[in-house]
Amino acid sequence: MKILVCMSVVPDTTTKINFTDNNTKLNTAGIQYIINPYDELSLTKALEITEKSGSTVTIVNVGLADADVVIRKALAIGANDAIRVNADPTDGQYVAEQIAEIAKAGAYDMILTGRESIDYNGGQVAGLLAQLLDIPSVNVCTKMDVIDGKAHFERDIDGGRETIITELPVIASAQKDLCEPRIPNMKGIMAARTKPLTVVEPKVIEGYSVYSQFESPVAKQAVQLFDSQNAAQLIEKLRETKVI
Amino acid sequence: MIGIYAENSEGIFKKAVLEAASYAKSLGDNVTAICISKPNEGEADKLAKYGINELVILEGISSFDAQNYAKVFFTVANQKRLQTIIIANTYEGKSLAPRISVLLNASLATNVVDFPNTTNGFTVKRAVFSGKGFAYVNLTRANKVIAITPNSIELKENNTAISVSTINAENNTKTTITGTSKTVGKIPLTEAEIVVSAGRGMKGPENWGMIEELALELGAATACSKPVSDMHWRPHSEHVGQTGITIKPNLYIAIGISGAIQHLAGVSSSKVIVAINKDPEAPFFKAADYGIVGDAFEILPQLLTAIKSGKN
Numbered sequence: 001m002k003i004l005v006c007m008s009v010v011p012d013t014t015t016k017i018n019f020t021d022n023n024t025k026l027n028t029a030g031i032q033y034i035i036n037p038y039d040e041l042s043l044t045k046a047l048e049i050t051e052k053s054g055s056t057v058t059i060v061n062v063g064l065a066d067a068d069v070v071i072r073k074a075l076a077i078g079a080n081d082a083i084r085v086n087a088d089p090t091d092g093q094y095v096a097e098q099i100a101e102i103a104k105a106g107a108y109d110m111i112l113t114g115r116e117s118i119d120y121n122g123g124q125v126a127g128l129l130a131q132l133l134d135i136p137s138v139n140v141c142t143k144m145d146v147i148d149g150k151a152h153f154e155r156d157i158d159g160g161r162e163t164i165i166t167e168l169p170v171i172a173s174a175q176k177d178l179c180e181p182r183i184p185n186m187k188g189i190m191a192a193r194t195k196p197l198t199v200v201e202p203k204v205i206e207g208y209s210v211y212s213q214f215e216s217p218v219a220k221q222a223v224q225l226f227d228s229q230n231a232a233q234l235i236e237k238l239r240e241t242k243v244i
Numbered sequence: 245m246i247g248i249y250a251e252n253s254e255g256i257f258k259k260a261v262l263e264a265a266s267y268a269k270s271l272g273d274n275v276t277a278i279c280i281s282k283p284n285e286g287e288a289d290k291l292a293k294y295g296i297n298e299l300v301i302l303e304g305i306s307s308f309d310a311q312n313y314a315k316v317f318f319t320v321a322n323q324k325r326l327q328t329i330i331i332a333n334t335y336e337g338k339s340l341a342p343r344i345s346v347l348l349n350a351s352l353a354t355n356v357v358d359f360p361n362t363t364n365g366f367t368v369k370r371a372v373f374s375g376k377g378f379a380y381v382n383l384t385r386a387n388k389v390i391a392i393t394p395n396s397i398e399l400k401e402n403n404t405a406i407s408v409s410t411i412n413a414e415n416n417t418k419t420t421i422t423g424t425s426k427t428v429g430k431i432p433l434t435e436a437e438i439v440v441s442a443g444r445g446m447k448g449p450e451n452w453g454m455i456e457e458l459a460l461e462l463g464a465a466t467a468c469s470k471p472v473s474d475m476h477w478r479p480h481s482e483h484v485g486q487t488g489i490t491i492k493p494n495l496y497i498a499i500g501i502s503g504a505i506q507h508l509a510g511v512s513s514s515k516v517i518v519a520i521n522k523d524p525e526a527p528f529f530k531a532a533d534y535g536i537v538g539d540a541f542e543i544l545p546q547l548l549t550a551i552k553s554g555k556n
């Protein structure tokens with residue numbers, strides 16, 4: 001079993017998002033970067049699966065050198081090695097095309113992604129990659145396992161859950177509830193220093209989209225408060241404004 | 245030519261599909277809907293009402309498999325020379341949109357929240373940073389796949405005549421669905437127009453009766469904050485926020501939730517927000533339209549009485 005875990009590096013969840021240069025860029029001043037929370041789940045799950053079968057977990061990231069500290073953290077959690085495609089991605093499609101090259105070269109049995117990156121929230125990479133490689137994919141998984149050469153999943157569907165069995169190779173994306181994310185221990189942190197982190201140059205691709213402008217949500221008007229002794233007024237207001 | 249994926253939810257085209265139809269119709273006159281498996285009687289008329297001229301039904305596929313669905317969808321899209329495809333960003337839509345974009349060699353945009361601007365190229369507005377921002381993105385390829393966030397696009401009626409045809413599709417899947425469990429009778433959180441949500445302020449799972457009753461009275465879905473699902477007071481599927489589900493209902497009622505930035509990220513695009521919290525300094529009041537400062541255990545019974553007395 002060889003598992004490839006796609007990992008994006010994103011602003012910490014407490015980050016206040018604002019934009020600079022006439023709203024054309026994210027203001028990165030003071031931002032702390034973390035492993036995308038969903039990718040922490042898929043990494044942990046990949047380790048659980050490979051620990052049973054004694055095989056390897058490789059991390060892949062498309063990003064610039066400043067991602068390396070976060071990639072080392074993933075190695076400290078337990079991945080065997082990492083590959084970074086040295087590029088500042090323009091969109092999910094760019095990321096997927098780069099990872100497809102890595103995936104083709106590596107003959108992985110399983111490729112895991114997060115349900116989405118919490119920065120650009122595309123939720124695109126799993127599906128794109130699956131189609132570029134023309135293999136099955138299962139999105140928003142709350143359970144994953146490999147038994148007798150087949151992959152077993154539970155996934156969210158609208159209003160419920162479903163269990164699925166697929167052939168390998170397969171791509172799956174992690175949803176919350178998949179597992180408890182592992183945190184690195186001292187031994188892991190020491191080991192991570194010498195684990196291989198290979199940097200490869202991107203392949204040149206024709207663009208798909210251009211992020212031209214950003215906008216912050218319109219600030220809310222001050223809240224209108226109702227008396228706690230007369231909460232019925234709130235319901236009246238909601239009725240008046242046809243909200244209910 | 246423009247196409248939509250008409251997701252078939254147990255024979256029915258839900259509102260999100262009609263939103264996709266409205267979006268597609270705003271781009272041009274001829275819109276083809278492709279649906280996989282036969283919809284109920286009369287459902288095609290719903291599409292006609294929102295401007296769809298043609299419905300192609302693909303029969304012979306029994307269960308959802310993204311690879312197989314994308315392939316058969318593409319066969320029709322290619323034949324009909326569809327260049328722009330609109331898909332509702334549901335669980336199914338999210339699995340399909342990227343695959344279809346690869347097959348069509350198209351630019352892909354997901355989480356799109358508004359009609360496009362086509363004065364200079366083709367620019368869509370999408371939600372980013374879990375609702376903490378929006379991005380305007382130019383889709384530069386000739387072909388485009390656009391996945392729209394449910395409850396973002398205004399429905400526009402546009403009555404037309406619709407022609408319906410049925411094609412047999414090849415069922416070629418590498419996945420086997422071995423079990424399905426649906427919470428029957430409950431409104432799925434992602435589709436709900438009203439959401440009643442509660443946090444650690446409710447003290448314990450035994451106190452959720454009032455929350456569920458309020459949801460029932462309002463025809464709402466229930467949601468919760470992350471610690472509440474982490475402590476197993478409520479199922480994980482109810483957890484909303486940056487690391488949970490992102491929702492955009494017409495009304496979000498937050499009870500005993502502080503309003504941490506990660507929570508707000510998943511709910512702040514709701515059209516109207518109500519916060520109920522005993523702490524006047526709770527950050528939720530900065531994100532809310534309406535609020536009540538007070539004890540949820542005193543306020544909830546009043547709300548229930550007021551709602552019930554207003555009915556009939």
Ligand SMILES: Cc1cc2nc3c(=O)[nH]c(=O)nc-3n(C[C@H](O)[C@H](O)[C@H](O)COP(=O)(O)OP(=O)(O)OC[C@H]3O[C@@H](n4cnc5c(N)ncnc54)[C@H](O)[C@@H]3O)c2cc1C
Pocket residue numbers: 013037442443444445446468469470471472483484485486487488499500501502503504505506507510520521522523526538539540541
């Ligand atoms: C990486 C990361 C990701 C996260 N992602 C999410 C996420 O996706 N979603 C999420 O929700 N959180 C998330 N969190 C957690 C978030 O930071 C907060 O801790 C969480 O939202 C708090 O939940 P709460 O408001 O229910 O609880 P608390 O913060 O404990 O707040 C309880 C509130 O209830 C009020 N209250 C108490 N008693 C009463 C009463 N009787 N009547 C009325 N009000 C009362 C209190 O005044 C308080 O404001 C994340 C955190 C991290 C670090």
Ligand SMILES: Nc1ncnc2c1ncn2[C@@H]1O[C@H](COP(=O)(O)O)[C@@H](O)[C@H]1O
Pocket residue numbers: 005006007008009036038039060061062063089092095112113114115116117118120121122123124125126
């Ligand atoms: N730059 C990146 N490098 C590696 N993997 C990525 C990158 N961006 C996204 N991914 C993967 O794709 C998933 C979904 O991301 P997205 O489609 O951008 O929402 C993430 O959870 C990651 O697993």
